[in-house]
Amino acid sequence: MIETHKSLVGHIECDANAHMNVANYVRRFSEAGQNLFAMHGANAIRYNPANRHFRFHREMEADSRALVLSVQIGAGDHCGQVLHVMQDADRNTVTATCIDSDFECLPERLPVTRGGPPSKAKPRGITAGRYEPVDTDALLSMRQAIVAHRNRVLASECTGDGIMTDGDLVARFFESATQLWAYAGFEPLWFKDNDYGGAAVEMKLTHHAPIHADVDYAIVSWVPGISAKMLPLSNQLISVPDGNPLASISAVSIVMDRKSRLPVEFPAELRAKHESRFPGIANLVSF
Structure with missing residues:
Protein backbone atom coordinates (compact mmCIF):
# COMPACT_ATOMS: atom_id res chain seq x y z
CA MET A 1 0.00 0.00 0.00
CA ILE A 2 1.14 3.55 -0.62
CA GLU A 3 0.40 6.83 1.17
CA THR A 4 -2.24 8.79 -0.73
CA HIS A 5 -3.57 11.29 1.78
CA LYS A 6 -2.47 13.14 4.91
CA SER A 7 -4.53 15.70 6.80
CA LEU A 8 -5.49 17.09 10.18
CA VAL A 9 -9.05 16.63 11.45
CA GLY A 10 -10.58 20.06 11.89
CA HIS A 11 -12.99 20.98 14.68
CA ILE A 12 -15.56 22.01 12.06
CA GLU A 13 -15.41 18.47 10.62
CA CYS A 14 -16.69 16.94 13.86
CA ASP A 15 -20.32 16.43 14.81
CA ALA A 16 -22.31 16.45 18.05
CA ASN A 17 -20.57 13.22 19.09
CA ALA A 18 -17.23 15.09 19.12
CA HIS A 19 -15.75 12.88 16.41
CA MET A 20 -15.24 13.31 12.68
CA ASN A 21 -18.48 13.05 10.71
CA VAL A 22 -18.73 10.19 8.20
CA ALA A 23 -19.01 12.65 5.30
CA ASN A 24 -15.46 13.78 6.00
CA TYR A 25 -14.19 10.20 5.97
CA VAL A 26 -15.76 9.88 2.52
CA ARG A 27 -14.17 13.13 1.36
CA ARG A 28 -10.74 11.92 2.42
CA PHE A 29 -11.15 8.54 0.73
CA SER A 30 -12.23 10.32 -2.48
CA GLU A 31 -9.22 12.62 -2.32
CA ALA A 32 -6.96 9.62 -1.67
CA GLY A 33 -8.37 7.89 -4.75
CA GLN A 34 -7.78 10.92 -6.95
CA ASN A 35 -4.26 11.21 -5.57
CA LEU A 36 -3.69 7.52 -6.32
CA PHE A 37 -4.68 8.11 -9.94
CA ALA A 38 -2.49 11.23 -10.21
CA MET A 39 0.53 9.46 -8.75
CA HIS A 40 0.27 6.92 -11.56
CA GLY A 41 -0.07 9.33 -14.45
CA ALA A 42 -3.85 9.39 -14.65
CA ASN A 43 -4.52 13.02 -13.73
CA ALA A 44 -7.14 13.31 -16.47
CA ILE A 45 -9.24 10.43 -15.12
CA ARG A 46 -11.81 11.41 -12.49
CA TYR A 47 -11.98 9.09 -9.49
CA ASN A 48 -15.65 8.13 -9.67
CA PRO A 49 -16.46 4.65 -8.30
CA ALA A 50 -20.17 3.87 -8.66
CA ASN A 51 -20.17 1.50 -5.68
CA ARG A 52 -18.46 2.17 -2.34
CA HIS A 53 -18.36 0.17 0.89
CA PHE A 54 -17.16 1.74 4.15
CA ARG A 55 -16.46 0.41 7.62
CA PHE A 56 -15.78 2.64 10.63
CA HIS A 57 -13.67 1.08 13.39
CA ARG A 58 -12.45 3.85 15.68
CA GLU A 59 -13.27 7.49 16.26
CA MET A 60 -11.18 10.32 14.83
CA GLU A 61 -11.13 13.35 17.11
CA ALA A 62 -10.36 16.96 16.25
CA ASP A 63 -6.65 17.70 15.81
CA SER A 64 -5.89 14.04 15.03
CA ARG A 65 -3.63 13.34 12.05
CA ALA A 66 -5.32 11.21 9.39
CA LEU A 67 -3.26 9.03 7.06
CA VAL A 68 -4.74 7.07 4.13
CA LEU A 69 -3.01 4.15 2.42
CA SER A 70 -4.33 2.85 -0.91
CA VAL A 71 -3.87 -0.11 -3.24
CA GLN A 72 -5.68 -2.12 -5.91
CA ILE A 73 -6.85 -5.54 -4.70
CA GLY A 74 -5.20 -8.32 -6.68
CA ALA A 75 -7.05 -11.49 -5.68
CA GLY A 76 -10.30 -12.90 -4.31
CA ASP A 77 -13.89 -11.71 -4.56
CA HIS A 78 -12.80 -8.05 -4.60
CA CYS A 79 -10.09 -8.46 -7.26
CA GLY A 80 -9.63 -5.27 -9.28
CA GLN A 81 -11.31 -3.04 -6.71
CA VAL A 82 -9.50 -0.25 -4.87
CA LEU A 83 -8.86 -0.45 -1.12
CA HIS A 84 -8.24 2.52 1.15
CA VAL A 85 -7.25 2.23 4.82
CA MET A 86 -7.40 5.28 7.10
CA GLN A 87 -5.21 5.41 10.17
CA ASP A 88 -4.96 7.69 13.16
CA ALA A 89 -1.30 8.57 12.69
CA ASP A 90 -0.94 9.68 16.31
CA ARG A 91 -2.27 6.43 17.78
CA ASN A 92 -1.20 4.09 14.95
CA THR A 93 -4.68 2.55 14.75
CA VAL A 94 -6.96 1.74 11.81
CA THR A 95 -9.99 4.03 12.01
CA ALA A 96 -11.86 3.27 8.77
CA THR A 97 -11.69 1.33 5.51
CA CYS A 98 -13.19 1.78 2.06
CA ILE A 99 -13.50 -0.60 -0.89
CA ASP A 100 -14.39 1.10 -4.19
CA SER A 101 -15.62 -0.61 -7.36
CA ASP A 102 -17.51 -0.09 -10.63
CA PHE A 103 -15.21 2.51 -12.20
CA GLU A 104 -15.75 3.97 -15.65
CA CYS A 105 -12.00 3.73 -16.14
CA LEU A 106 -9.00 2.55 -14.11
CA PRO A 107 -5.41 3.53 -14.90
CA GLU A 108 -2.87 0.83 -15.61
CA ARG A 109 0.00 -0.14 -13.33
CA LEU A 110 -1.61 0.70 -10.00
CA PRO A 111 0.05 -1.00 -7.03
CA VAL A 112 -1.65 -4.37 -6.48
CA THR A 113 -1.96 -6.67 -3.47
CA ARG A 114 -1.05 -10.36 -3.70
CA GLY A 115 -4.12 -11.38 -1.70
CA GLY A 116 -7.57 -10.11 -0.90
CA PRO A 117 -8.52 -7.25 1.45
CA PRO A 118 -8.00 -7.55 5.22
CA SER A 119 -10.93 -8.82 7.26
CA LYS A 120 -11.48 -5.35 8.74
CA ALA A 121 -12.32 -4.03 5.28
CA LYS A 122 -14.63 -6.81 4.11
CA PRO A 123 -18.41 -6.30 4.17
CA ARG A 124 -19.94 -7.47 7.43
CA GLY A 125 -23.45 -6.22 8.14
Whole structure:
Protein backbone atom coordinates (compact mmCIF):
# COMPACT_ATOMS: atom_id res chain seq x y z
CA MET A 1 0.00 0.00 0.00
CA ILE A 2 1.14 3.55 -0.62
CA GLU A 3 0.40 6.83 1.17
CA THR A 4 -2.24 8.79 -0.73
CA HIS A 5 -3.57 11.29 1.78
CA LYS A 6 -2.47 13.14 4.91
CA SER A 7 -4.53 15.70 6.80
CA LEU A 8 -5.49 17.09 10.18
CA VAL A 9 -9.05 16.63 11.45
CA GLY A 10 -10.58 20.06 11.89
CA HIS A 11 -12.99 20.98 14.68
CA ILE A 12 -15.56 22.01 12.06
CA GLU A 13 -15.41 18.47 10.62
CA CYS A 14 -16.69 16.94 13.86
CA ASP A 15 -20.32 16.43 14.81
CA ALA A 16 -22.31 16.45 18.05
CA ASN A 17 -20.57 13.22 19.09
CA ALA A 18 -17.23 15.09 19.12
CA HIS A 19 -15.75 12.88 16.41
CA MET A 20 -15.24 13.31 12.68
CA ASN A 21 -18.48 13.05 10.71
CA VAL A 22 -18.73 10.19 8.20
CA ALA A 23 -19.01 12.65 5.30
CA ASN A 24 -15.46 13.78 6.00
CA TYR A 25 -14.19 10.20 5.97
CA VAL A 26 -15.76 9.88 2.52
CA ARG A 27 -14.17 13.13 1.36
CA ARG A 28 -10.74 11.92 2.42
CA PHE A 29 -11.15 8.54 0.73
CA SER A 30 -12.23 10.32 -2.48
CA GLU A 31 -9.22 12.62 -2.32
CA ALA A 32 -6.96 9.62 -1.67
CA GLY A 33 -8.37 7.89 -4.75
CA GLN A 34 -7.78 10.92 -6.95
CA ASN A 35 -4.26 11.21 -5.57
CA LEU A 36 -3.69 7.52 -6.32
CA PHE A 37 -4.68 8.11 -9.94
CA ALA A 38 -2.49 11.23 -10.21
CA MET A 39 0.53 9.46 -8.75
CA HIS A 40 0.27 6.92 -11.56
CA GLY A 41 -0.07 9.33 -14.45
CA ALA A 42 -3.85 9.39 -14.65
CA ASN A 43 -4.52 13.02 -13.73
CA ALA A 44 -7.14 13.31 -16.47
CA ILE A 45 -9.24 10.43 -15.12
CA ARG A 46 -11.81 11.41 -12.49
CA TYR A 47 -11.98 9.09 -9.49
CA ASN A 48 -15.65 8.13 -9.67
CA PRO A 49 -16.46 4.65 -8.30
CA ALA A 50 -20.17 3.87 -8.66
CA ASN A 51 -20.17 1.50 -5.68
CA ARG A 52 -18.46 2.17 -2.34
CA HIS A 53 -18.36 0.17 0.89
CA PHE A 54 -17.16 1.74 4.15
CA ARG A 55 -16.46 0.41 7.62
CA PHE A 56 -15.78 2.64 10.63
CA HIS A 57 -13.67 1.08 13.39
CA ARG A 58 -12.45 3.85 15.68
CA GLU A 59 -13.27 7.49 16.26
CA MET A 60 -11.18 10.32 14.83
CA GLU A 61 -11.13 13.35 17.11
CA ALA A 62 -10.36 16.96 16.25
CA ASP A 63 -6.65 17.70 15.81
CA SER A 64 -5.89 14.04 15.03
CA ARG A 65 -3.63 13.34 12.05
CA ALA A 66 -5.32 11.21 9.39
CA LEU A 67 -3.26 9.03 7.06
CA VAL A 68 -4.74 7.07 4.13
CA LEU A 69 -3.01 4.15 2.42
CA SER A 70 -4.33 2.85 -0.91
CA VAL A 71 -3.87 -0.11 -3.24
CA GLN A 72 -5.68 -2.12 -5.91
CA ILE A 73 -6.85 -5.54 -4.70
CA GLY A 74 -5.20 -8.32 -6.68
CA ALA A 75 -7.05 -11.49 -5.68
CA GLY A 76 -10.30 -12.90 -4.31
CA ASP A 77 -13.89 -11.71 -4.56
CA HIS A 78 -12.80 -8.05 -4.60
CA CYS A 79 -10.09 -8.46 -7.26
CA GLY A 80 -9.63 -5.27 -9.28
CA GLN A 81 -11.31 -3.04 -6.71
CA VAL A 82 -9.50 -0.25 -4.87
CA LEU A 83 -8.86 -0.45 -1.12
CA HIS A 84 -8.24 2.52 1.15
CA VAL A 85 -7.25 2.23 4.82
CA MET A 86 -7.40 5.28 7.10
CA GLN A 87 -5.21 5.41 10.17
CA ASP A 88 -4.96 7.69 13.16
CA ALA A 89 -1.30 8.57 12.69
CA ASP A 90 -0.94 9.68 16.31
CA ARG A 91 -2.27 6.43 17.78
CA ASN A 92 -1.20 4.09 14.95
CA THR A 93 -4.68 2.55 14.75
CA VAL A 94 -6.96 1.74 11.81
CA THR A 95 -9.99 4.03 12.01
CA ALA A 96 -11.86 3.27 8.77
CA THR A 97 -11.69 1.33 5.51
CA CYS A 98 -13.19 1.78 2.06
CA ILE A 99 -13.50 -0.60 -0.89
CA ASP A 100 -14.39 1.10 -4.19
CA SER A 101 -15.62 -0.61 -7.36
CA ASP A 102 -17.51 -0.09 -10.63
CA PHE A 103 -15.21 2.51 -12.20
CA GLU A 104 -15.75 3.97 -15.65
CA CYS A 105 -12.00 3.73 -16.14
CA LEU A 106 -9.00 2.55 -14.11
CA PRO A 107 -5.41 3.53 -14.90
CA GLU A 108 -2.87 0.83 -15.61
CA ARG A 109 0.00 -0.14 -13.33
CA LEU A 110 -1.61 0.70 -10.00
CA PRO A 111 0.05 -1.00 -7.03
CA VAL A 112 -1.65 -4.37 -6.48
CA THR A 113 -1.96 -6.67 -3.47
CA ARG A 114 -1.05 -10.36 -3.70
CA GLY A 115 -4.12 -11.38 -1.70
CA GLY A 116 -7.57 -10.11 -0.90
CA PRO A 117 -8.52 -7.25 1.45
CA PRO A 118 -8.00 -7.55 5.22
CA SER A 119 -10.93 -8.82 7.26
CA LYS A 120 -11.48 -5.35 8.74
CA ALA A 121 -12.32 -4.03 5.28
CA LYS A 122 -14.63 -6.81 4.11
CA PRO A 123 -18.41 -6.30 4.17
CA ARG A 124 -19.94 -7.47 7.43
CA GLY A 125 -23.45 -6.22 8.14
CA ILE A 126 -24.06 -5.00 4.57
CA THR A 127 -23.71 -7.30 1.59
CA ALA A 128 -21.15 -6.63 -1.14
CA GLY A 129 -22.19 -5.56 -4.62
CA ARG A 130 -24.41 -2.85 -6.03
CA TYR A 131 -27.81 -1.82 -4.73
CA GLU A 132 -30.71 -2.05 -7.15
CA PRO A 133 -33.22 0.84 -7.05
CA VAL A 134 -36.28 0.39 -4.85
CA ASP A 135 -39.86 1.40 -5.71
CA THR A 136 -39.99 4.36 -3.32
CA ASP A 137 -43.51 5.32 -4.42
CA ALA A 138 -44.75 1.97 -3.12
CA LEU A 139 -42.96 2.39 0.22
CA LEU A 140 -44.36 5.90 0.65
CA SER A 141 -47.91 4.89 -0.31
CA MET A 142 -47.83 2.10 2.30
CA ARG A 143 -46.39 4.51 4.89
CA GLN A 144 -43.30 2.34 5.25
CA ALA A 145 -40.98 5.25 4.39
CA ILE A 146 -40.75 9.02 4.70
CA VAL A 147 -39.31 11.86 2.68
CA ALA A 148 -36.56 12.88 5.10
CA HIS A 149 -35.06 15.71 3.06
CA ARG A 150 -35.66 17.86 -0.02
CA ASN A 151 -33.24 20.25 -1.66
CA ARG A 152 -31.42 21.33 -4.81
CA VAL A 153 -27.84 20.33 -5.62
CA LEU A 154 -25.64 23.39 -5.19
CA ALA A 155 -22.73 24.21 -7.49
CA SER A 156 -20.54 24.37 -4.39
CA GLU A 157 -21.31 20.68 -3.75
CA CYS A 158 -20.00 19.65 -7.15
CA THR A 159 -16.70 18.98 -8.86
CA GLY A 160 -15.48 21.07 -11.78
CA ASP A 161 -17.52 18.97 -14.20
CA GLY A 162 -20.72 19.73 -12.33
CA ILE A 163 -21.17 16.32 -10.60
CA MET A 164 -22.05 16.19 -6.89
CA THR A 165 -19.18 14.94 -4.74
CA ASP A 166 -19.67 11.82 -2.65
CA GLY A 167 -18.69 13.70 0.51
CA ASP A 168 -21.45 16.25 -0.02
CA LEU A 169 -23.91 13.53 -0.98
CA VAL A 170 -23.25 11.60 2.23
CA ALA A 171 -23.46 14.83 4.22
CA ARG A 172 -26.98 15.38 2.86
CA PHE A 173 -28.03 11.87 3.84
CA PHE A 174 -26.74 12.20 7.36
CA GLU A 175 -28.20 15.67 7.85
CA SER A 176 -31.58 13.98 7.40
CA ALA A 177 -30.77 10.98 9.63
CA THR A 178 -32.42 12.52 12.70
CA GLN A 179 -35.74 12.44 10.84
CA LEU A 180 -35.33 8.72 10.19
CA TRP A 181 -34.26 7.92 13.76
CA ALA A 182 -37.38 9.73 15.01
CA TYR A 183 -39.56 7.90 12.46
CA ALA A 184 -38.20 4.61 13.85
CA GLY A 185 -39.19 5.66 17.37
CA PHE A 186 -35.92 7.14 18.64
CA GLU A 187 -36.95 10.69 19.48
CA PRO A 188 -34.37 13.51 19.66
CA LEU A 189 -35.27 14.18 23.32
CA TRP A 190 -34.41 10.56 24.19
CA PHE A 191 -30.94 11.10 22.74
CA LYS A 192 -30.57 14.44 24.51
CA ASP A 193 -31.83 13.32 27.93
CA ASN A 194 -29.46 10.34 27.98
CA ASP A 195 -26.50 12.11 26.32
CA TYR A 196 -26.58 9.59 23.46
CA GLY A 197 -25.69 9.99 19.82
CA GLY A 198 -26.27 7.98 16.67
CA ALA A 199 -23.19 6.71 14.84
CA ALA A 200 -22.56 4.64 11.70
CA VAL A 201 -20.31 1.57 11.87
CA GLU A 202 -20.76 0.43 8.24
CA MET A 203 -22.09 2.09 5.10
CA LYS A 204 -22.57 1.46 1.38
CA LEU A 205 -23.18 3.95 -1.42
CA THR A 206 -24.33 3.06 -4.94
CA HIS A 207 -24.74 5.57 -7.76
CA HIS A 208 -27.52 4.91 -10.27
CA ALA A 209 -26.94 8.05 -12.35
CA PRO A 210 -24.76 11.18 -12.19
CA ILE A 211 -26.11 13.85 -9.82
CA HIS A 212 -25.70 17.24 -11.49
CA ALA A 213 -25.72 20.77 -10.10
CA ASP A 214 -29.15 22.43 -9.92
CA VAL A 215 -31.02 19.11 -9.81
CA ASP A 216 -33.95 19.10 -7.39
CA TYR A 217 -34.10 15.95 -5.30
CA ALA A 218 -35.76 14.18 -2.40
CA ILE A 219 -34.31 11.59 -0.01
CA VAL A 220 -36.74 8.75 0.72
CA SER A 221 -35.79 6.90 3.90
CA TRP A 222 -36.88 3.77 5.75
CA VAL A 223 -35.69 1.34 8.43
CA PRO A 224 -35.66 -2.30 7.20
CA GLY A 225 -35.03 -3.95 10.57
CA ILE A 226 -33.73 -3.66 14.11
CA SER A 227 -31.54 -5.67 16.49
CA ALA A 228 -30.52 -5.28 20.12
CA LYS A 229 -27.85 -2.69 19.36
CA MET A 230 -27.97 -1.93 15.63
CA LEU A 231 -30.40 -0.08 13.39
CA PRO A 232 -30.03 -0.23 9.59
CA LEU A 233 -30.93 3.05 7.89
CA SER A 234 -31.83 2.86 4.18
CA ASN A 235 -32.16 5.81 1.83
CA GLN A 236 -32.68 6.49 -1.85
CA LEU A 237 -32.12 9.85 -3.48
CA ILE A 238 -34.55 10.53 -6.32
CA SER A 239 -34.89 13.42 -8.75
CA VAL A 240 -37.89 15.73 -8.47
CA PRO A 241 -40.46 15.74 -9.98
CA ASP A 242 -39.83 12.65 -12.15
CA GLY A 243 -38.73 10.35 -9.30
CA ASN A 244 -35.75 8.77 -11.09
CA PRO A 245 -33.35 6.99 -8.69
CA LEU A 246 -29.98 8.72 -8.50
CA ALA A 247 -28.26 7.04 -5.54
CA SER A 248 -28.84 4.55 -2.74
CA ILE A 249 -27.12 4.57 0.62
CA SER A 250 -27.49 2.45 3.72
CA ALA A 251 -25.79 2.61 7.09
CA VAL A 252 -25.66 0.17 9.97
CA SER A 253 -25.94 2.47 12.96
CA ILE A 254 -25.58 2.27 16.71
CA VAL A 255 -26.55 4.49 19.62
CA MET A 256 -23.40 5.58 21.42
CA ASP A 257 -23.15 6.69 25.04
CA ARG A 258 -21.16 9.90 24.72
CA LYS A 259 -19.57 9.44 28.15
CA SER A 260 -18.41 5.82 27.87
CA ARG A 261 -18.07 5.96 24.03
CA LEU A 262 -19.68 2.49 23.92
CA PRO A 263 -22.84 1.29 22.11
CA VAL A 264 -25.95 0.94 24.21
CA GLU A 265 -28.69 -1.67 23.97
CA PHE A 266 -31.96 -0.38 22.59
CA PRO A 267 -34.86 -0.27 25.06
CA ALA A 268 -37.24 -3.19 24.62
CA GLU A 269 -40.22 -0.86 24.19
CA LEU A 270 -38.54 0.92 21.28
CA ARG A 271 -37.73 -2.36 19.57
CA ALA A 272 -41.29 -3.57 20.07
CA LYS A 273 -42.68 -0.30 18.74
CA HIS A 274 -40.55 -0.55 15.63
CA GLU A 275 -41.35 -4.22 14.99
CA SER A 276 -45.09 -3.66 15.34
CA ARG A 277 -45.02 -0.60 13.10
CA PHE A 278 -43.04 -2.18 10.24
CA PRO A 279 -43.94 -5.90 10.31
CA GLY A 280 -43.46 -6.51 6.60
CA ILE A 281 -40.68 -4.11 5.70
CA ALA A 282 -38.03 -6.83 5.17
CA ASN A 283 -40.15 -8.35 2.40
CA LEU A 284 -40.72 -5.04 0.64
CA VAL A 285 -37.23 -3.69 -0.02
CA SER A 286 -34.04 -4.98 -1.60
CA PHE A 287 -31.66 -3.20 0.74
